[in-house]
Amino acid sequence: MEMQHKEEExxxxxxxxxxxxxxAATRFLALALTLAAAVVLGVNKQTTTILVKINPSIPxxxxxITAKWIQMSAFVxxxxxxxxxxxxxxxxxxxxxxxRGRKKNVSVxxxxxxxxxxxxxxxxxxxxxxxxxxGYTGNSHVQWREVCNVFDKFCHQxxxxxxxxxxxxxxxxxxxxxxxxxxx
Amino acid sequence: MEMQHKEEExxxxxxxxxxxxxxAATRFLALALTLAAAVVLGVNKQTTTILVKINPSIPxxxxxITAKWIQMSAFVxxxxxxxxxxxxxxxxxxxxxxxRGRKKNVSVxxxxxxxxxxxxxxxxxxxxxxxxxxGYTGNSHVQWREVCNVFDKFCHQxxxxxxxxxxxxxxxxxxxxxxxxxxx
Numbered sequence: 001m002e003m004q005h006k007e008e009e010x011x012x013x014x015x016x017x018x019x020x021x022x023x024a025a026t027r028f029l030a031l032a033l034t035l036a037a038a039v040v041l042g043v044n045k046q047t048t049t050i051l052v053k054i055n056p057s058i059p060x061x062x063x064x065i066t067a068k069w070i071q072m073s074a075f076v077x078x079x080x081x082x083x084x085x086x087x088x089x090x091x092x093x094x095x096x097x098x099x100r101g102r103k104k105n106v107s108v109x110x111x112x113x114x115x116x117x118x119x120x121x122x123x124x125x126x127x128x129x130x131x132x133x134x135g136y137t138g139n140s141h142v143q144w145r146e147v148c149n150v151f152d153k154f155c156h157q158x159x160x161x162x163x164x165x166x167x168x169x170x171x172x173x174x175x176x177x178x179x180x181x182x183x184x
Numbered sequence: 185m186e187m188q189h190k191e192e193e194x195x196x197x198x199x200x201x202x203x204x205x206x207x208a209a210t211r212f213l214a215l216a217l218t219l220a221a222a223v224v225l226g227v228n229k230q231t232t233t234i235l236v237k238i239n240p241s242i243p244x245x246x247x248x249i250t251a252k253w254i255q256m257s258a259f260v261x262x263x264x265x266x267x268x269x270x271x272x273x274x275x276x277x278x279x280x281x282x283x284r285g286r287k288k289n290v291s292v293x294x295x296x297x298x299x300x301x302x303x304x305x306x307x308x309x310x311x312x313x314x315x316x317x318x319g320y321t322g323n324s325h326v327q328w329r330e331v332c333n334v335f336d337k338f339c340h341q342x343x344x345x346x347x348x349x350x351x352x353x354x355x356x357x358x359x360x361x362x363x364x365x366x367x368x
Binding site: 071072073108112115116120125128130131142143144145147169176177179180 | 255292296299300303304307309310312313314319328331353360363364
């Protein structure tokens with residue numbers, strides 16, 4: 001009877017340690033992806049030359065224009081949130097590795113903060129995705145013209161950043177699910 | 185010793201039943217708020233008359249223009265996600281009331297689905313918020329002009345819908361936190 005009890009305890013301990021390893025690996029992935037997303041959009045810049053007709057009587061002139069992430073509030077929000085998520089993950093990774101899931105309160109607090117990161121990251125992806133979509137297709141109803149035909153490289157790089165952040169957010173979603181299952 | 189054990193069990197049971205009542209109340213609030221958000225934006229429509237100069241040689245003419253939620257992808261996404269969240273909450277509310285938290289697997293599944301709702305709702309709020317902000321302020325870098333000076337009522341109603349949905353999302357966030365604490 002006692003043997004069986006000990007075996008069960010060992011199985012639970014093994015399951016817990018496997019979950020902890022998975023948690024640490026996923027956390028590291030989330031860190032890397034949100035860092036990459038913030039950097040990819042943060043360094044995003046494209047300068048291009050367009051022909052502008054100032055007056056119908058004179059020929060059009062060349063004009064150099066630059067697209068930067070800082071020119072659009074949604075992209076600024078995206079970079080800030082990914083930077084926050086990345087910084088938080090570094091701290092939470094150290095915490096979870098140091099406590100090894102022994103402190104239940106710390107573990108619950110980390111899961112709640114992971115949840116906050118899910119909310120923030122998804123809102124940032126939604127914001128930049130909506131603006132990016134208008135950049136690609138434009139919107140004739142409000143006469144917002146597409147800009148990705150001019151800033152193709154910029155738009156492509158922004159899409160890559162959003163993709164990276166999306167996978168990072170899925171990693172956070174997984175971390176919260178681990179947190180829920182950990183308490184089972 | 186046995187008395188003390190029974191008292192502890194009763195305290196845990198009381199705590200669990202209080203948490204279940206809070207869960208049901210919050211779930212009902214989330215249902216009402218996401219339903220209201222979907223309806224408030226879904227019925228949003230404003231028709232206004234603007235002066236348009238077609239040709240410099242003739243005087244400007246009146247033109248009637250209409251703003252609807254369906255004209256903007258971010259608003260369509262917002263209405264769909266809020267409708268999904270509201271429908272899901274109705275089902276999950278029935279499930280949680282029927283099982284009374286007795287079935288652990290159902291309870292965990294509901295918490296994971298609540299988490300998915302958090303992600304979806306925050307992405308929808310982010311998307312419509314980003315578009316709404318450009319509607320209010322415009323963006324000179326991409327020459328997207330503000331439209332809320334013309335469609336003031338439409339923009340105001342969209343902001344109300346976003347506010348309702350945001351409080352609804354916070355209710356979902358709370359539901360996931362309850363789900364995490366329930367397992368403690």
